[in-house]
Amino acid sequence: MTEITNDDRERVKLLRLITNSKHEFKKLTLEQLKRLQELVEKKDYSHDKKAHKSKVKLLGKINVRIYEITEGRGIW
Numbered sequence: 001m002t003e004i005t006n007d008d009r010e011r012v013k014l015l016r017l018i019t020n021s022k023h024e025f026k027k028l029t030l031e032q033l034k035r036l037q038e039l040v041e042k043k044d045y046s047h048d049k050k051a052h053k054s055k056v057k058l059l060g061k062i063n064v065r066i067y068e069i070t071e072g073r074g075i076w
Contacts (some may be wrong), residue, residue, distance in 0.1 A: 002003060007039055007042065008043075010039060011036070011039035011040065011043065014028075014032065014035070014036045014037075018036075025061070025065065026065070028065070030066065030069050030070070033062055033065055033066050033069070034066065036061075036062060037059060037062045037066070038075070040055055040058060040062070041059065042057070057068070
């Protein structure tokens with residue numbers, strides 16, 4: 001059985017936050033987004049094709065949001 005790490009807990013906490021509401025994703029700070037990106041990138045989902053596809057999609061969304069924040073866009 002695999003041990004649950006602090007990174008796993010933090011990743012799940014951030015993922016729960018953004019999956020509870022579409023608006024929560026836009027409320028994440030740049031630091032939270034970068035941390036979520038780091039945690040998701042580290043997690044290996046190669047054993048689960050559907051999860052891996054979701055990972056790639058989420059990383060794309062995170063990259064877009066980071067770009068919006070750093071370029072001053074997306075603040076409506």
